[in-house]
Amino acid sequence: MVKGLIRQLRDSIGAWFSLPGDFLGVGLGMPPAEAGVMVTEMTAMQVGAVAACIRIISTAVSTLPNGVYERLDDGGFKLSPDHYLYGFLNSQPSPEYTAVDFYCAAQVHLLQAGNAFIEILRDGGDRPREMQLRSPFRTVCKRNIETGELVYETTDTPTGRLREIEARNMIHVKGLGVDPYTGLSPIKFYAREVIGTALASQAYGARFFKNDARPGGYLKTDKILKQEDKAKGVQSWIAGHSAGNSHQVALLDGGMSWEKVGINPDEAQFLETQKADAIKIGYIFGVPAYMLGGEQESRATIEQKALEFLIWTIKPWLRRWEQALNSKLFPTTGRNANKYFCKFDTSEYERADFATLLKGLQVGRYAGLMTANEGRKALGLNPLTSANFNPEDPGNLVLQPVNMAIVTEDGTISPASGNGAEGQTEDQGSSGEATDGDVRALFRQHWPDFQAAIIGLREANNPDLGAFQMRLWPVLNLVTNGDGAGQAEATRLIRAMHANWPKWAMRGSAEETFRKAIRAIVRAAKAHRKGEQCE
Numbered sequence: 001m002v003k004g005l006i007r008q009l010r011d012s013i014g015a016w017f018s019l020p021g022d023f024l025g026v027g028l029g030m031p032p033a034e035a036g037v038m039v040t041e042m043t044a045m046q047v048g049a050v051a052a053c054i055r056i057i058s059t060a061v062s063t064l065p066n067g068v069y070e071r072l073d074d075g076g077f078k079l080s081p082d083h084y085l086y087g088f089l090n091s092q093p094s095p096e097y098t099a100v101d102f103y104c105a106a107q108v109h110l111l112q113a114g115n116a117f118i119e120i121l122r123d124g125g126d127r128p129r130e131m132q133l134r135s136p137f138r139t140v141c142k143r144n145i146e147t148g149e150l151v152y153e154t155t156d157t158p159t160g161r162l163r164e165i166e167a168r169n170m171i172h173v174k175g176l177g178v179d180p181y182t183g184l185s186p187i188k189f190y191a192r193e194v195i196g197t198a199l200a201s202q203a204y205g206a207r208f209f210k211n212d213a214r215p216g217g218y219l220k221t222d223k224i225l226k227q228e229d230k231a232k233g234v235q236s237w238i239a240g241h242s243a244g245n246s247h248q249v250a251l252l253d254g255g256m257s258w259e260k261v262g263i264n265p266d267e268a269q270f271l272e273t274q275k276a277d278a279i280k281i282g283y284i285f286g287v288p289a290y291m292l293g294g295e296q297e298s299r300a301t302i303e304q305k306a307l308e309f310l311i312w313t314i315k316p317w318l319r320r321w322e323q324a325l326n327s328k329l330f331p332t333t334g335r336n337a338n339k340y341f342c343k344f345d346t347s348e349y350e351r352a353d354f355a356t357l358l359k360g361l362q363v364g365r366y367a368g369l370m371t372a373n374e375g376r377k378a379l380g381l382n383p384l385t386s387a388n389f390n391p392e393d394p395g396n397l398v399l400q401p402v403n404m405a406i407v408t409e410d411g412t413i414s415p416a417s418g419n420g421a422e423g424q425t426e427d428q429g430s431s432g433e434a435t436d437g438d439v440r441a442l443f444r445q446h447w448p449d450f451q452a453a454i455i456g457l458r459e460a461n462n463p464d465l466g467a468f469q470m471r472l473w474p475v476l477n478l479v480t481n482g483d484g485a486g487q488a489e490a491t492r493l494i495r496a497m498h499a500n501w502p503k504w505a506m507r508g509s510a511e512e513t514f515r516k517a518i519r520a521i522v523r524a525a526k527a528h529r530k531g532e533q534c535e
Contacts, residue, residue: 035200049278053285062104114183198277310349485528
């Protein structure tokens with residue numbers, strides 16, 4: 001009854017003050033965990049799974065770039081490296097430490113105490129100039145009785161003097177809690193018993209191996225010994241086999257012999273207990289078991305595992321960070337109200353393997369979803385410049401497929417100015433003859449459709465001219481690009497193909513026939529355009 005009241009008192013006070021040393025448990029004569037061991041923010045770090053979870057999450061969060069972005073009128077956004085807070089958030093929030101050190105320490109505070117308190121120091125223009133991390137064990141959130149506003153009190157000062165900080169100057173990132181004002185320490189509350197069991201199991205293992213992993217036993221003799229003789233025999237055995245003297249020779253007098261006591265099977269399971277505790281701790285912190293040395297639960301690739309870790313473990317913390325930073329660092333009134341915001345770049349975790357990434361970028365480029373420079377940025381490459389298109393060194397030439405076109409501002413599509421790797425320009429094909437580049441580009445684009453039409457004609461029984469027109473005209477009409485002279489040539493070619501069927505198809509010369517048809521159509525269309533220009 002008394003212990004229950006003491007536990008309730010300890011927990012109620014601990015809900016308001018999270019201290020590195022659980023003085024309440026010591027002062028009231030009761031350990032905080034039912035396993036009989038002290039569980040504090042510092043002792044918990046002695047458990048390998050706890051230290052690993054805190055290290056994995058804090059390292060992942062702190063090494064992600066945190067950029068400043070500008071909202072655009074069309075609903076998009078762009079990176080703003082010239083913003084005065086860009087270096088402040090991404091490189092050095094204080095002259096005393098880097099951004100990685102800052103975010104790492106603050107995330108450790110979150111995982112240990114459930115809260116991260118960051119004081120904003122402002123310049124004469126009320127703009128943030130520095131961020132100082134305050135100890136979560138010496139800082140509390142409270143409500144001013146007179147004004148009703150939230151304020152923060154801290155003794156994390158060089159003199160230890162209690163100081164009040166306005167809410168507008170305190171970035172408060174919170175972990176899991178029962179209210180939106182203060183997070184709960186996972187070590188002191190919802191993970192205390194699991195960590196306590198792990199500490200007790202770890203201590204048992206240490207004692208077990210201290211004795212060279214040998215079970216206990218007793219000294220046996222048929223004689224009746226005096227008390228001093230018994231003590232002498234025990235001391236002789238301990239001196240020969242205690243820690244640091246394992247495998248030494250012990251001399252037993254008086255007919256004594258050593259009787260070993262076997263290991264209790266339940267006691268021999270402490271290693272399994274440690275493994276189970278590690279998995280439970282990982283569940284609490286949101287870290288997959290395989291990151292803590294557990295077994296693989298699926299056959300997912302490393303990229304899929306990274307994405308899973310990002311979605312379920314890291315992103316919830318990043319959203320807390322982003323909302324806390326944006327609400328206190330960027331103006332909500334005035335000319336630039338809600339114009340800028342910060343956001344962590346998680347693309348490193350979202351990338352596929354290199355081959356899949358290249359394929360995705362290629363599809364996006366072909367579909368007109370991105371530019372070449374946007375694709376190069378995704379690969380970590382510098383953007384293309386004018387030097388790449390007029391290079392002195394042929395090794396700097398940029399190549400692309402010849403069948404790509406340019407999307408103009410008004411939404412129309414026009415041919416590219418060159419033919420890619422062949423380097424032929426539009427002027428080279430303006431004489432009325434179809435260039436090899438023209439033929440290659442159109443062949444690659446329309447051959448699959450032409451091949452499908454040929455297969456359909458082969459399956460038909462003695463196809464007539466109507467069947468040829470029905471199957472071949474849609475393909476050849478695309479080649480004409482709507483030119484009347486080209487369409488007339490296409491009609492003539494369809495009749496010729498019907499007349500010579502099935503000789504040219506059966507001889508396997510369909511590809512060459514299609515190339516000749518393309519060349520004839522393009523030649524007719526160019527001659528037609530050239531004649532119109534002369535008129």
